[in-house]
Amino acid sequence: MSEHTYQYEVKMTCGGCSGAVSRALDKLKGQGVESYEVSLEKQEVIVRGTAEYEFVLEKIKKTGKEVVSGRTVS
DSSP, X not given: OOOEEEEEEEOOOSHHHHHXXXXXXXXXXXXXXXXXXXXXXXXXXXXXXXXXXXXXXXXXXXXXXXXXEEEEOX
């Protein structure tokens, strides 16, 4: 499977919000997510790995945070 990089714009208002997203993505390590970056300042989440776009999107949405947009970067 080829590796992808996804960028999601996620509404996060505090450190607790970004922490919730980080914890959700941390659970996906070994399930197709190799690495991720969560930026409260930029309101974005970058995910690298072999996981499918929709799979990662659903896991972020389950945190209760609004995903404004998302795209495949590479």
